[in-house]
Amino acid sequence: MLQSIRDNITGWIAWVVVILLSIPFALFGINSYFEGRFSDAVAQVEGEEIGNRDFQNRYQNQYQQVQQMFGEQFDPDMIDESQLRRQVLDQMIQEELLIHRAEDQRLRVSEQEVVQQIRSVEAFHEGGQFSMERYRALLRAQNMSPSELERNIERDLLGQRIQNALVNSSFVTGHEVERMAALENQRREFEELRVSLETFRDQVAVSEEEVADYYQANQDRFMTPEAVDLDYVKLSLEDVRDRMEISEDEVRAAWEQSQEEYMEDERRLSRHILLSVGEDEEAVREEIEALRERIRDGESFEELASEYSEDSVSADDGGSLGWVYQDDMVESVDEAIFELETGEVSEPIRSEFGYHLVRVDEIDTPEPLPYEEVRDEIRADLQEQEAERYYFELREEMGEAAYANPDELNVLADLLDLEIRTVEGVTRDEGQGIAENPQVRQEAFSDMVLGDRMNSDPIELDEDTLVVIRVGVHHEPEQRPLEDVADEVRSLLRDEKARNEVRSLAESLKEELDADADLQTLLDRDDTPTDALRYSERQWVSRNHEGLDSQLGQRLFRMALPDNGPRHEMIERGDGDWSLIALHSVDTDSVELAEDERRSRADDARSQLSNLEFMTYVQELRRVSDVEVMFDADDEEELFEQ
The missing domain is CATH 1.10.4030.10 (Porin chaperone SurA, peptide-binding domain)
Structure with missing residues (x-):
């Protein structure tokens, strides 16, 4: 092979x-x-x-x-x-x-x-x-x-x-499966006191002197990003397709050479008798066989269909299905209709609806579609074929021309009849148009394109589009004036001060908890800003409890079991808030598993374990390898x- x-x-x-x-x-x-x-x-x-x-x-x-x-x-x-x-x-x-x-x-x-x-x-x-x-x-x-x-x-x-x-x-053992099920279904009782960052943001003050000092000490944080304006040529299959002109003679020649591809669909005028299957399928088959014998002996198919067929729609018209095209019917009936000769009655046919007898009354043989009906379709097919052929030729020429003329785009544009376009303000992290593509940005700031000011190699935006880029203008990073960034600096300082205040308060509250205070008592502190603390009463939750914050839930279910009173922990939240939580109780009851659930859990656990073992193996392999x-x-x- x-x-x-x-x-x-x-x-x-x-x-x-x-x-x-x-x-x-x-x-x-x-x-x-x-x-x-x-x-x-x-x-x-x-x-x-x-x-x-x-x-x-x-x-x-x-x-x-x-x-x-x-x-x-x-x-x-x-x-x-x-x-x-x-x-x-x-x-x-x-x-x-x-x-x-x-x-x-x-x-x-x-x-x-x-x-x-x-x-x-x-x-x-x-x-x-x-x-x-x-x-x-x-x-x-x-x-x-x-x-x-x-x-x-x-x-x-x-x-x-x-x-x-x-x-x-x-592999995993049965005991491990039961233990994991118990852990997964574990419930924990806790209460929470949350310290709000937003409350402190609204209260902290930032002076103009602090803004100026921060700006002077961190000027490198307030620079315009390095950017380039890119000149480029783009070759796409769509553009090539629009260039293709197919003559009327070419379209007609293609039609004459392949008329069999542009045929009307064959259709057949058909009838059927349907008997649905109940509890006794054999009896139904015998009945449909008997009807077939009566038709062979000369009785009218139409009259028998009207009397016996359980397809109420067609039975009223002598079992008529009308003109049937390929794939109009269920598969078994469809195959029979398109294998029969005119006037021939089928053997009994089994389908999901029951048993059928089918007769074909007339066959409408397909003819080639008129040229006028398929002309546009043929032209589009020829245009697509020619465009694909020409596009791949141009791809090769583009690569060769880009290599042979590395320091200008004009030759490439003239050779391929492409327009030189420009996209401005492209940084390493973002850009518009073709520069939305990360490989374009990567190439734009490469040693060859930016450092040596050469054309890039052709870059594939997708399987039907190539571009060659060249740096037109290079914009070095520049210092942004204080007046343009003052609000940004002020916001940074306000966040920094607020976060420090929140953390300080949370640490102070944690110290009081460790000294035998409780969360509700902490709400009555005189030195705490109004609305800075939000208390949530004790509640039982599971790992997938609806409304349980994922960050809080992960930490809560990693805490050690409480011993001689609640266990406390301080958590920084993703939005800058801090939470103090008190874990009071843990429900560690075992779980009874049905056999099918046990097998399913064992498969899941084995999959997780195998992935972990594989990751560990790869890490060790990398550690000992060159x-x-x-x-x-x-x-x-x-x-x-x-």
Whole structure:
């Protein structure tokens, strides 16, 4: 199989196709459509490099997955790009470590496994079956060699060998399942006293002198962001499609050569008799057989349908179903109608509605649709085919021209008949238009594009759109004047003072609690601002109690059991408030589990345990392995921390 693939195919395949493999460790060794002019490694694992281009492609893929998940509701602020980059790099390092571990243990992947994986890719299917022609076309279009694809798949499967071995060896005992069920269903009784940040924000004062002093001491916090204005050319399949002109002669020739693709649907004038199935199916089958014999002996199908058919709608018209098109009826009846000859009566047919007898009275043979009815459809098909062919030609020309003319866009624009456009005010973290794409921003501030003022390599915004960018204007960070940031500084100082006040009060209250005070008594303090404290009475809650704040709930159920009185704890809340909680009682009764629930909980617990064991294994593997992470001086240092 693999040799057959190699004999028939040449080319690359984009990561968009590879991800459809649905392998947890997919996308190793992905190359961009065009080779870059540099191949800086972002990491090295046991001597094996993880290239910058592979890393950027993986990052872009992850980013786009989040975009697709949220659709129109997507907001770039949802993504912490530094954290996402760190996660992507960690994942790529993990994959390399697992592959090396599998190779060290001399694990192997058979050729047949690789073949099966290739055959399972839906992108290579037509009509639900693997298509060598489609496979060949996709590979040729993307210019990836079959051996490269096979090697990527083999490495993916090798990585899975180690993970599967760990996951499949995990187990939990019945006692552990019962204990976890008891913990999950545990209830705790507590009360809360909350100290409000907002109350203090409204009361603290900030002087102009404090604003000026803070500004002078923290001027680096009040700079305009570094930004660039980007010139760019964009090549998209949509734009190419609009350029395609298909003549009337070409449309008519295509119609004449493939009229069978533009046929009217066949239809058949049909009748049926339906007997529904009750408790005695055999008796119903015998009855429908008897009706068929009576029809064969010359009795009228229409009269028998009117008398016996339980399809009340058609029975009144002699069982008429009217003109039936393919797939109009349930599958078994539909197949029979389109296999019968005119006047022929079917054998009894079983469907979800009962038993049928079917007769075809007339067959309307399909004819080619008139040219005028399909002309626009044919033109659109030809336009799409020609646009795709021409688009891939232009992609190659774009890559070659960008490489041959690295210091200007005019040649590239003239060669491809593209307009040079501009997007202004692009920072490392945000931008408009094409600069909403994180890879565009990454390239815009790279050494090559910003430092050397060269054109970028073609950047793939999606599978049908490429851009080449060039820095037009570089805006260095500038100091923002005090008058522009005074309100911002004042708000920062007010928050800082208020947080200090809240924390100080919470600590003071905690000291009183530890000295045998109770939460209700603390409400009567004379030195506490009005409305600064909010008390919640004692209540029993479970882990998933409706209305229980998740942050409070997590801390509450991690507290040690109370001993000789309530146990107290102080918690900083996400909104800046502080809470003092008193844990009074814990319900630790055991839980009776039905057998099916016990099995379900055991499966869940085994899954969680196996994931934990796998993560621990990977962490230890990384600790003892030779892993080096590299980065450019302009990159975020925390991005590549090990």
